[in-house]
Amino acid sequence: MSEIPDTAEAMENKETAHRLPLGWLVLYFGLIAWGAAYLWLYTPALGGWSQAGAYDQAAPAQPSR
Amino acid sequence: MNEYRYDNQTVQGFILSAIFWGVVGIVIGLLISIQLWAPAANLAPWLSYGRLRPVHTNGLAFGLGVGAIFGLFYYIVMRLCRRPLVFPRLARLHLWLFNAIIAAAAVSLLAGKSQSLEYAELEWPLDVAIVVIWVMFAVNVFATVIRRREEQMYVSLWYVLATVVAVAILYIVNNAAVPAGLWKSYHAYAGVNSANVQWWYGHNAVGFVFTTPILAMFYYFLPKTTGLPIYSHRLSIVSFWSLIFAYLWTGAHHLVYSPLPDWIQTLAIVFTLFLIAPSWGSVVNGYYTVGADWSKMRTNYLTKFFVMGITFYGLQTVQGPTQALRVVSQLIHFTDWVPGHVHMGTMGWVTMTICASIYYVIPRIHGTEIYSEKIANVHFWLVLVGQLLFSITMWITGIQQGALWKVQNADGSLKYSFMDGLVKNYPYWHTRTLAGIVFAVGMLLFVYNVLKTIQQGKALRASPPSPAPAAA
Amino acid sequence: MAGEIYRKPVSFALMAAVTVLVGSIVTMAYPMFRAEMHEKLENLRAFTPLELAGRDVYQREGCVGCHTQTVRPLRSEVLRYGDYSKAGEFYFDRPFLWGSKRTGPDLAREGGKRPDAWHARHYADPQAVTPRSNMPRYAFLAQARLDPSEARTHYRVLASLSPKGQWTATDADFAALSEKTELDALIAYTQWLGHAVQRKQAAGGVELALANPLGDSPQAVARGAKVFEENCAVCHGAEGHGETQIAPNLMDDTFLGVKGDMPDGAYFGLITGGSDAKAALGRPGLPDGGMTAFGGQLANDDIWAVISWIRAQQAHERQEAPAREQTEHLPGGQH
Numbered sequence: 001m002s003e004i005p006d007t008a009e010a011m012e013n014k015e016t017a018h019r020l021p022l023g024w025l026v027l028y029f030g031l032i033a034w035g036a037a038y039l040w041l042y043t044p045a046l047g048g049w050s051q052a053g054a055y056d057q058a059a060p061a062q063p064s065r
Numbered sequence: 066m067n068e069y070r071y072d073n074q075t076v077q078g079f080i081l082s083a084i085f086w087g088v089v090g091i092v093i094g095l096l097i098s099i100q101l102w103a104p105a106a107n108l109a110p111w112l113s114y115g116r117l118r119p120v121h122t123n124g125l126a127f128g129l130g131v132g133a134i135f136g137l138f139y140y141i142v143m144r145l146c147r148r149p150l151v152f153p154r155l156a157r158l159h160l161w162l163f164n165a166i167i168a169a170a171a172v173s174l175l176a177g178k179s180q181s182l183e184y185a186e187l188e189w190p191l192d193v194a195i196v197v198i199w200v201m202f203a204v205n206v207f208a209t210v211i212r213r214r215e216e217q218m219y220v221s222l223w224y225v226l227a228t229v230v231a232v233a234i235l236y237i238v239n240n241a242a243v244p245a246g247l248w249k250s251y252h253a254y255a256g257v258n259s260a261n262v263q264w265w266y267g268h269n270a271v272g273f274v275f276t277t278p279i280l281a282m283f284y285y286f287l288p289k290t291t292g293l294p295i296y297s298h299r300l301s302i303v304s305f306w307s308l309i310f311a312y313l314w315t316g317a318h319h320l321v322y323s324p325l326p327d328w329i330q331t332l333a334i335v336f337t338l339f340l341i342a343p344s345w346g347s348v349v350n351g352y353y354t355v356g357a358d359w360s361k362m363r364t365n366y367l368t369k370f371f372v373m374g375i376t377f378y379g380l381q382t383v384q385g386p387t388q389a390l391r392v393v394s395q396l397i398h399f400t401d402w403v404p405g406h407v408h409m410g411t412m413g414w415v416t417m418t419i420c421a422s423i424y425y426v427i428p429r430i431h432g433t434e435i436y437s438e439k440i441a442n443v444h445f446w447l448v449l450v451g452q453l454l455f456s457i458t459m460w461i462t463g464i465q466q467g468a469l470w471k472v473q474n475a476d477g478s479l480k481y482s483f484m485d486g487l488v489k490n491y492p493y494w495h496t497r498t499l500a501g502i503v504f505a506v507g508m509l510l511f512v513y514n515v516l517k518t519i520q521q522g523k524a525l526r527a528s529p530p531s532p533a534p535a536a537a
Numbered sequence: 538m539a540g541e542i543y544r545k546p547v548s549f550a551l552m553a554a555v556t557v558l559v560g561s562i563v564t565m566a567y568p569m570f571r572a573e574m575h576e577k578l579e580n581l582r583a584f585t586p587l588e589l590a591g592r593d594v595y596q597r598e599g600c601v602g603c604h605t606q607t608v609r610p611l612r613s614e615v616l617r618y619g620d621y622s623k624a625g626e627f628y629f630d631r632p633f634l635w636g637s638k639r640t641g642p643d644l645a646r647e648g649g650k651r652p653d654a655w656h657a658r659h660y661a662d663p664q665a666v667t668p669r670s671n672m673p674r675y676a677f678l679a680q681a682r683l684d685p686s687e688a689r690t691h692y693r694v695l696a697s698l699s700p701k702g703q704w705t706a707t708d709a710d711f712a713a714l715s716e717k718t719e720l721d722a723l724i725a726y727t728q729w730l731g732h733a734v735q736r737k738q739a740a741g742g743v744e745l746a747l748a749n750p751l752g753d754s755p756q757a758v759a760r761g762a763k764v765f766e767e768n769c770a771v772c773h774g775a776e777g778h779g780e781t782q783i784a785p786n787l788m789d790d791t792f793l794g795v796k797g798d799m800p801d802g803a804y805f806g807l808i809t810g811g812s813d814a815k816a817a818l819g820r821p822g823l824p825d826g827g828m829t830a831f832g833g834q835l836a837n838d839d840i841w842a843v844i845s846w847i848r849a850q851q852a853h854e855r856q857e858a859p860a861r862e863q864t865e866h867l868p869g870g871q872h
Contacts, residue, residue, distance in 0.1 A: 003289060003292065004288050004289060004292055004294065006144040006145050006147060006215070006219075007215055007217070007219070008145075008215070008217035008218065008219040008220075008543075009217065010294065011219050011220075011284075011285075011288045011289075011294055011295060012219065012220065012288070012294050012295040012298050012301065013294050013295065013296060013297060013298060014298065015298040015299050015540075017296075017297065017298070018296060018297045018299070018300075018353075019299075020297065020299055020300055020303065021300075021349055021353075024300070024342070024345065024346060024349050027341065027342050027345065028303075028307075028342040028346075031338055031339045031341060031342050032339065034338065035335035035336070035338060035339050038331070038334065038335050038338075039331060039332065039335050042327070042331040042334075042391075043327065043328045043331050043332075044327050044328060045328065049327075050327050051322065051327050051330075051610050052610055054610070055610035055611070055612075055615075055621065058612060100671075100673070101640065101671055102671060103671075104663070104664065104670070104671045104672060104673055104674070107673035107674065110598075110677055113598070113599075113673045114599070114602065114603070114673055115598045115599025115600055115602050115603070115673070116597075116598065116599050118599060118602045119599060119602075177597035177598060177599075178597075179596060179597065179599060180596075180632065181596040181599070181601050181632055181634060182632050183637065207546065207547075207550070210546040211546055211547070216544055217540075217543055217544060218543045218544065218546065218549065222546075223543070223549065223553075226546060226549060226550050226553060227553045227557070229550075230550050230553050230554045230557070231553070231554075231557045234554070234557065234558070234561070238561075238565075243631075243694055243697075243698065244694075245690055245691045245694035245695075246687070246690060246691070249593070249691065251631040251632070251691075251694060251695055251698070252631040252632035252633075253631075254569075254631070254632070255575070255627070255628060255629065255630060255631045255633075255698070256574075256575070256624065256626075256627030256628050256629070256630045256631075256633055257573075257574050257575075257576075257624045257627055257633070258568070258569055258574045258575065259627075259630065259631060259632040259633040260627075260632075260633040260635055261564075261565060261568060261574070262565055263632060263633070265561065265564065265565040306556065309553060309556050309557055310556045310557075310559065310560065311560070312557070312560070313557050313558075313559070313560030313561045313564070313565075314560035314563065314564050315560075316564065316565070317564065319637060320635075322609035322610060322611065323607050323609070323622070323635060324607065324622050324623055324624040324626075324627070325624075326568070326571075326573050326574070326624075329564055329568060332563070332564055333564065336560065395609065395611055398609075398637075399605055399636075399637065399638055399639040400638075400639070401638075403637065403638065404638070470613055470614075470617070471611075471613040472613075473612075473613065473616070474836040476836055476837050476838070477616075477833070478616065478832075478833050478834065478835055478836045478837060478839075479613060479616050479617055479833060479834050479835075480836070482767065482768065482834070483617070483641075483642045484667060484669060484670070484767075487640075487641075487669070487670070487671070488669050
């Protein structure tokens with residue numbers, strides 16, 4: 001087996017050889033969209049959520065006697 | 066084949082050094098895994114778990130990992146630039162200093178000289194020395210790339226250059242400290258700020274030691290071993306820039322539910338999840354590359370190392386981001402799940418890819434074939450089984466721990482004491498040691514195979530040359 | 538995308554540097570200039586020279602590898618350890634020692650939970666205190682004397698990084714260190730942890746009138762014996778007779794340093810609230826405290842079961858040895 005020579009042209013298919021896979025593009029932009037939503041929801045200055053606030057809501061100060 | 070004299074001695078020197086520190090790191094890893102279930106194995110103050118753990122992590126990350134990165138980067142850079150290193154003597158000095166520093170690092174950590182910053186434990190004199198050798202490395206890499214004889218820079222070179230630049234920034238900023246003696250210093254940052262800087266560094270040490278350099282190797286050695294060109298140049302481009310852009314935002318996912326301001330945590334979580342996309346860009350690119358001819362899995366013994374390596378990279382880069390989610394973090398953070406996660410990356414992706422690259426490089430340096438494909442195959446299966454057993458065991462006990470910590474009685478009180486949770490780890494920790502032994506045996510076979518290949522190559526050169534030997 | 542950049546390594550490297558710097562600046566550098574990264578709780582005080590020497594030992598021995606120092610704002614964590622960690626508690630921490638793995642328990646709220654003598658025994662031989670613990674022994678720390686001049690250097694360097702007046706040690710404080718060991722220092726540091734935050738479980742008062750819902754049923758006593766063995770015997774001894782300097786005798790007629798027993802409700806309040814319940818009970822106990830607050834860590838019924846067992850045991854002892862000399866044990870309750 002002859003080896004590929006050490007040139008960028010040989011090591012890699014041409015830029016035009018393949019489109020970006022559709023599934024991967026969906027993943028890429030899907031994560032960006034999800035990130036925008038999450039950022040809004042969980043940033044105190046934007047969505048109003050805060051770690052301490054969530055704790056106060058969820059937990060009573062004392063376990064019941 | 067090669068019309069230039071490549072400095073193969075330095076490359077091999079780094080590879081052998083990396084292997085040596087790798088064996089040391091793995092042996093210490095076995096010892097500390099035993100200490101977790103047998104406290105009597107803390108044989109002396111300097112051999113106690115607290116001091117040995119950083120020797121294990123530094124020995125493997127910087128001794129094995131960075132040692133292999135130096136050697137293989139020099140190899141890759143010379144080939145892709147089609148010229149020898151511009152400063153071969155500097156590279157040789159770099160090799161000796163590297164080993165001196167790792168040795169001094171190990172001794173200083175055993176002596177308890179530690180900044181208590183994960184993956185940045187080394188005290189300031191060693192930090193200064195590391196910056197010096199990194200500059201030596203950077204000068205050689207940049208000079209060689211600038212004076213290359215190949216016009217286009219291939220993908221691997223992008224990852225090489227990004228690694229050189231990013232590690233320098235990360236290392237210098239986080240190791241800023243105020244000395245209080247020759248072997249003692251205090252972090253330049255305090256409290257919450259100290260935590261934020263440390264994990265900005267800590268996570269990107271993973272990014273720029275365990276990810277970008279290993280991708281540089283993957284993108285170079287996969288086409289070289291299989292003879293198949295990388296599937297998509299466009300995918301390489303988008304993945305590369307997205308990866309190095311997003312990585313630096315993510316450090317605070319180590320600090321979820323800590324006193325760090327919420328907005329920094331949330332930003333980190335968002336970018337961590339986004340990282341799945343560029344990571345999987347490389348995974349998809351790798352799969353489609355081999356997908357052009359799956360028979361390579363059978364006909365070329367190294368292909369399966371790379372395919373398995375990129376598979377674990379793919380799993381790692383889904384699992385890691387999932388862990389950043391608040392709902393997951395609150396269950397598994399601080400538990401044994403996390404070492405399980407880390408070891409899938411280091412034992413599965415990083416070590417697998419480095420070993421395969423070394424298997425490729427060593428015979429070519431010596432103009433010979435690998436000593437034994439059979440041993441390499443056994444090595445492959447042992448490290449695969451060892452790593453899976455290790456990680457799966459840790460995931461199970463990690464979830465169990467996290468759950469036991471949370472269980473509450475009907476009246477709202479906790480059901481289990483801390484010790485109740487701890488003792489339930491013991492059977493899993495026994496299994497983890499066993500998994501480590503299986504992995505270690507596999508790695509020793511690798512070392513044996515490499516050393517025998519070198520011996521074989523030397524014997525070949527000593528005997529009268531039949532065809533012209535390939536290497537200088 | 539312009540292919541030109543892949544032929545120009547210097548431009549390429551600059552572009553890569555800019556790319557990695559964007560996130561670094563937004564999430565790491567910019568926050569440094571915000572006040573929320575440099576808060577300080579009013580009650581927080583800097584380390585004494587002894588505590589700082591202990592923190593140096595903590596760093597040297599790599600304690601951070603197994604112990605965290607940050608309680609997350611989650612209900613189960615607050616129950617187990619105490620109030621969740623606040624940014625302002627770490628003002629003096631260079632570096633932070635939050636850790637990332639809990640092989641052992643979190644230590645952020647460890648200060649004041651147990652007496653010094655307990656820690657001394659536990660550091661020297663953890664398995665003697667908690668048989669199935671996997672913590673290494675640190676007995677050698679008791680042999681290592683502190684070096685006052687080194688401690689002074691470390692202290693002065695740290696003090697120089699804070700505004701004047703926060704670090705107040707004098708030369709006499711450093712000289713006094715020559716009498717101390719590394720173990721003393723580590724214990725002092727352990728007791729420093731969490732001092733700036735009110736212990737949350739103590740917030741509830743004590744209701745003396747509470748009656749034991751389990752009474753003296755044999756099942757309750759048997760269950761109490763088991764709970765006592767697992768949680769209390771470590772300090773109070775298997776029979777409840779106490780341990781010198783660690784925990785008081787529960788079988789004598791002294792309660793929190795004053796003669797005369799108290800009703801079950803007082804026991805319940807003290808076990809749930811820990812040392813901080815002493816004030817509500819109006820009895821002194823041991824000045825530096827040390828009773829762990831078990832409220833939230835143990836089910837209420839388990840706590841009542843322990844009280845059932847203690848009562849049964851007390852009655853038993855009164856029968857067995859009416860003339861028993863109590864003075865061989867500690868003079869009075871030291872909770």
